[in-house]
Amino acid sequence: xxxNKGELKKLFSFREIYIGFLICIGVLAxxxxxxxxxxxxxxxxxxxxxxxxxxxxxxxxxxxxxxVGLSKLFPYEREIGFMDLxxxxxxxxxxxxxxxxxxxxxxxxxxxxxxxxxxVIYYGSVYTIGDINRLMSQVNYTNLxxxxxxxxxxxxxxxxxxxxxxxLIFAGFSFGLFIVLVSLLIQNSSWVMVICGGLFxxxxxxxxxxxxxxxxxxxxxxxxxPAHYVYKYGYNGMLSFQYLHQVDLPQIWxxxxxxxxxxxxxxxxxxxxxxxxxxx
Amino acid sequence: MVKSLKRNNDIVIGKxxxxxxxxxxxxxxxxxxxxxxxxxxxxxxPVNKRTSVFETMAAVLRLSLREVILSCRFxxxxxxxxxxxxxxxxxxxxxxxxxxxFTSPIPFFIGFxxxxxxxxxxxxxxxxxxxxxxxxMLCGRIFSLxxxxxxxxxxxxxxxxxxxxxxxxxxxxxxxxxxxxxxLVFSVYMLYIESMSRGENIFALSLxxxxxxxxxxxxxxxxxxxxxxxxxVYIVIIVLSVVLFAINIMNVLRLQKKEFI
Numbered sequence: 001x002x003x004n005k006g007e008l009k010k011l012f013s014f015r016e017i018y019i020g021f022l023i024c025i026g027v028l029a030x031x032x033x034x035x036x037x038x039x040x041x042x043x044x045x046x047x048x049x050x051x052x053x054x055x056x057x058x059x060x061x062x063x064x065x066x067x068v069g070l071s072k073l074f075p076y077e078r079e080i081g082f083m084d085l086x087x088x089x090x091x092x093x094x095x096x097x098x099x100x101x102x103x104x105x106x107x108x109x110x111x112x113x114x115x116x117x118x119x120v121i122y123y124g125s126v127y128t129i130g131d132i133n134r135l136m137s138q139v140n141y142t143n144l145x146x147x148x149x150x151x152x153x154x155x156x157x158x159x160x161x162x163x164x165x166x167x168l169i170f171a172g173f174s175f176g177l178f179i180v181l182v183s184l185l186i187q188n189s190s191w192v193m194v195i196c197g198g199l200f201x202x203x204x205x206x207x208x209x210x211x212x213x214x215x216x217x218x219x220x221x222x223x224x225x226p227a228h229y230v231y232k233y234g235y236n237g238m239l240s241f242q243y244l245h246q247v248d249l250p251q252i253w254x255x256x257x258x259x260x261x262x263x264x265x266x267x268x269x270x271x272x273x274x275x276x277x278x279x280x
Numbered sequence: 281m282v283k284s285l286k287r288n289n290d291i292v293i294g295k296x297x298x299x300x301x302x303x304x305x306x307x308x309x310x311x312x313x314x315x316x317x318x319x320x321x322x323x324x325x326p327v328n329k330r331t332s333v334f335e336t337m338a339a340v341l342r343l344s345l346r347e348v349i350l351s352c353r354f355x356x357x358x359x360x361x362x363x364x365x366x367x368x369x370x371x372x373x374x375x376x377x378x379x380x381x382f383t384s385p386i387p388f389f390i391g392f393x394x395x396x397x398x399x400x401x402x403x404x405x406x407x408x409x410x411x412x413x414x415x416x417m418l419c420g421r422i423f424s425l426x427x428x429x430x431x432x433x434x435x436x437x438x439x440x441x442x443x444x445x446x447x448x449x450x451x452x453x454x455x456x457x458x459x460x461x462x463x464l465v466f467s468v469y470m471l472y473i474e475s476m477s478r479g480e481n482i483f484a485l486s487l488x489x490x491x492x493x494x495x496x497x498x499x500x501x502x503x504x505x506x507x508x509x510x511x512x513v514y515i516v517i518i519v520l521s522v523v524l525f526a527i528n529i530m531n532v533l534r535l536q537k538k539e540f541i
Contacts, residue, residue, distance in 0.1 A: 015477055015482075016481050016482070016485050019473070019482070019485060020485055020489060023489045023493075024489075027492070027493055027496055027502070030496075030502050030505065031496065031500055031501075031502055033505070034500060034501035034502045034504065034505050035500070035501055056500075057496060057499070057500055060492055060495065060496065064488060064489065064492050067488065068485055068488070072481065189481055189484075190481050190483065190484040191484075193481065193484040193485060193488060194484050194487065194488070197484075197487075197488035197491070197492075198488075198491075201488070201491045201492070201495065204495060205495070208495075208499060209498075
């Protein structure tokens, strides 16, 4: 367990995390300020706002914080010239990788929880607590914003929130593992940041802006369709609940295969790449 | 006996040498010749040169400006052509204030990446042998990048001004201040962050956060806040940034004065 504490300390010694976090908080505050005039004081809007916060903009904050924090996790030893020391670790490289994977999970849990807490505090301060409590165990919210969310099972508000929260932790974990995988292949933290962040941003740009333009059929079929599918089933779609909202309770196994499958593939590739014996 | 004879011989030789030397006349060089030789030799003497701190900073600024222009001219040219092409062809529905706000620091990023790549902690030892200190170079480079970015701001500005028919309600003053503000904020931010911790990660982080902020502004009401912000607020931010930048430059100058003592 000592190495976990050490790894955690190492992770939180990265200055980038604090700078990124401060700027994210600034942008988040600006966002909350900008939507303040649009806040509806109806009974159910607290839950609606909370449910919509992540797919609207919250997943960007989570993705950015994951990219900023985890891109340096593996290349750090190489960048400070500690790779030879790592090879002498008595429990072997595979165990070392497991500890790092655990750190990725803890970090994604922390980031997701933190942004949910901010959202709950902000919207909680706007709405009255009586309305929030009254609607907490209400089931049929489908009619209220059926254009946006689909009721899964017969979840109540807080159950659905929990469902989204747990899903997002694992989706964040999967994205974190993908960043780690890229960092193992590239071994330069700044390039990992640029590549992972850039890929995420480019797909967002394609799906949100370029897709809306009329650029001809050839462009639409050759570029936009593949880009849209990469967006939808890639990490942009995974973190923005694109697939979550389309899966009803009887088909939940699809969601489990989708998220846990990507986690398993990432872990498998990480262990293969990092756990292999170094060449003598 | 032998000793007294040897002494007499020495005395005689000494007298002869004296007579010979007394007759010998030394031709002294002319004053003009002497001065010309001294003038030539002075060029090879080490000089205790005490340049003022302002002279040093001027030299640093001159050098870094030349460095920025020489190393980034093609990138700037391509970037400006691309920007004008995108503005002309795509006809984005984004407000001109937002467009100029988010595109104005791009030359700064390009130059920063070009000038500071591979400038990690491993360079520290080598930098001690340089003519100027790291902080002087940092200040000079960031100042030059800011200057060039502000100059290049006039390209998109010119585009909006020339297309006056399409952008009728656009105020030129607001366009200028909304373009200069992010450049100055970034220059101060980079100056402070880079002087605290060096490395390429800060650059990558800033770039990602800027792109993210841009997306957030275009997709959410954050953009409305930025484009509807009063010119006075922009001017206050510009003044604050200039003051912070000046404080940092003064710190560098003070550091150099201490070095002289």
